[in-house]
Amino acid sequence: MPIKAILTDIEGTTSAVSFVFDVLFPYAREHLPAFIRAQADKPAVAAQLEAVRQESGETDADVDRVVQILLDWIAIDRKATSLKALQGMVWAEGYRAGELKGHVYPDAVQALRQWHAEGYRLYVYSSGSVQAQKLIFGCAEVGDLTPLFSGYFDTGSGHKRETASYARIAESIGLPAAQVLFLSDVVEELDAARAAGMQTCGLARNGGELPGHKTVASFSAIDPSAD
Structure with a gap:
């Protein structure tokens, strides 16, 4: 056919591959903690943080613990939908600021x-x-x-x-x-x-x-x- x-x-x-591992991942790792702490109460972010809690099995994790879980997942390139969504939000800010180019x-x-x-x-x-x-x-x-x-x-x-x-x-x-x-x-x-x-x-x-x-x-x- x-x-x-x-x-x-x-x-x-x-x-x-180097763009993802040498540019995008380090950018997310550096900016994710501050992004989450600043926007944890926003519905779109809060929903993903809850998804992280469910997937990790740490349903009572506070924001700082969720941040650490996410950083651990970045380090091992875990294919978690919640992590990918949050990384995307951080990268969006970087692209808008002109700090990232695809x-x-x-x-x-x-x-x-x-x-x-x-x-x-x-x-x-x-x-x-x-x-x-x-x-x-x-x-x-x-x-x-x-x-x-x-x-x-x-x-x-x-x-x-x-x-x-x-x-x-x-x-x-x-x-x-x-x-x-x-x-x-x-x-x-x-x-x-x-x-x-x-x-x-x-x-x-x-x-x-x-x-x-x-x-x-x-x-x-x-x-x-x-x-």
Whole structure:
């Protein structure tokens, strides 16, 4: 079946892993404590703090303890939806202040623009929150890329190594999974997408292979019309 939509990962795929680990995570780690203490009573923040208490099993944790839990989760890159949401709020302040600019590889920028112009529907699926995804692309170094995308998915759709997550996304997109091309740098994610019926292409920017999947080093080597 011909490809009609392209679903892409961010970290290691459209954007450098180093941007997340060397820029975004340290920024969140530095600014999260003050942000939470200042805004803990705001409904959107309070809801996420309660989610942290529930997920950690420390239902009586005060704000200082919740802050420490979150810092511990950042240190181990825990894929907790509540952490991702709070990080997104902190990053939003950083982007608004001009302290952060989203990194997107030039080859990804060029390909995404070309695919959009050719009529492909573009979607993002990342473990980072939808808010964080929109910030990376909306405040990219090259300008606002969000008009290129038709939708965004995060762990609210399920974890990225679970087949059911990709089935849900295909249903949400409204296309047969076989008409969706998924791009990622993680073989387990590619395996899950393929098991759901999607077509796949792996990104190995430093060379190498993602076993069982077509693997390229750059977006410029991807031709959706040929997949």
